Amino acid sequence: MPTLDPNALAETADEAGAAPEDVRPGVQPVDDDMIREHVIAAGELPPESARPFAAWLHDAWFGFSEEPGPTNGDIIRGALAHWRGQ
Numbered sequence: 001m002p003t004l005d006p007n008a009l010a011e012t013a014d015e016a017g018a019a020p021e022d023v024r025p026g027v028q029p030v031d032d033d034m035i036r037e038h039v040i041a042a043g044e045l046p047p048e049s050a051r052p053f054a055a056w057l058h059d060a061w062f063g064f065s066e067e068p069g070p071t072n073g074d075i076i077r078g079a080l081a082h083w084r085g086q
Helices: 032-041 047-064 070-083
Strands: none
Touching: 032 047, 032 070, 047 070
């Protein structure tokens, strides 16, 4: 399984909200396993919370990355703040 690179550019959706294959240089598509492993390894969430967080964020990813430019780390930090009600 590939490791999530928090410094890689986040995949973005097209104007219709579809998830096209983002071919910009430096983009790393992520899946829920990569998100889960990253937040556990970073000490952000325990495994019990990381699994539902990762599933939710994977489904909501393009809502956090509507504009090109944020990194995977930016998306995860913003989603964690939202998840925690901050």
